[in-house]
Amino acid sequence: MASNSFKEPPSTTKVYFETMIARQLYLDNSKKPKLAISAALIIGSIFLLFTSFNLEKTALLVMIFLTFSFSILSFINRDRNIPFAVNFNHPLMSDEPMGMAQVYVWLSEDNKWVLLQDSRVRLIENVLLGGFDLVYDDEDYSRVGHFTTNRKITAKIRRSMMLLNQAIVLANLSNQEDAEKSSVAEDSERRIREKQESELLQRSWLEEEQEIEIEGPLAKFLSKE
Numbered sequence: 001m002a003s004n005s006f007k008e009p010p011s012t013t014k015v016y017f018e019t020m021i022a023r024q025l026y027l028d029n030s031k032k033p034k035l036a037i038s039a040a041l042i043i044g045s046i047f048l049l050f051t052s053f054n055l056e057k058t059a060l061l062v063m064i065f066l067t068f069s070f071s072i073l074s075f076i077n078r079d080r081n082i083p084f085a086v087n088f089n090h091p092l093m094s095d096e097p098m099g100m101a102q103v104y105v106w107l108s109e110d111n112k113w114v115l116l117q118d119s120r121v122r123l124i125e126n127v128l129l130g131g132f133d134l135v136y137d138d139e140d141y142s143r144v145g146h147f148t149t150n151r152k153i154t155a156k157i158r159r160s161m162m163l164l165n166q167a168i169v170l171a172n173l174s175n176q177e178d179a180e181k182s183s184v185a186e187d188s189e190r191r192i193r194e195k196q197e198s199e200l201l202q203r204s205w206l207e208e209e210q211e212i213e214i215e216g217p218l219a220k221f222l223s224k225e
Helices: 020-049 055-076 155-224
Strands: 004-006 013-015 084-087 103-107 112-115 121-125 132-136 143-148
Touching: 084 155, 103 143, 103 155, 112 143, 121 143, 121 155
Parallel strands: none
Antiparallel strands: 004 112, 013 084, 084 103, 103 112, 121 132, 132 143
């Protein structure tokens, strides 16, 4: 199964984190964690303000706060580097796509973008190069490319695969719906053309029939004379 590859994604695409849906999820999911960081900072400041200064205690409190904040921010930004992009016709970008939806995946080990087909994908271990290859989830496990050199499938990779397959499914559904709409429109246009052609044929037949009825007796009268 052939795939088109690119050094840079087309200008009509956006990486997942920049899509309309991902940005909205980011804004929704970041409100509470940011409030938690602010609350922790305020509580820590008040605690230090009303207790006697102790360097070890202060350092420990700062380390706990930084660790907590880093963990929260890492969770908030976990989708920032999801390695795939979609075009402007994809449902992640628009509620009313106007054309063919496409999904592109970034293969960091091959240093290229690949336009995916309509099949879901999965990871299989690459014994020779190490890490995992991205393959289509078909009968032959057709290879897309070298996805990662990681020896284990981490939570980030697992989430990337989940979101990537969701994007592929959404693209397929959108394209099928678009094809059905196009088919209905074509059928409607065909019926209109057939009706118009039928009316034209019927009108032409009636005109010829009238001409025969009028010209027939006149021709007989002239032939008698």
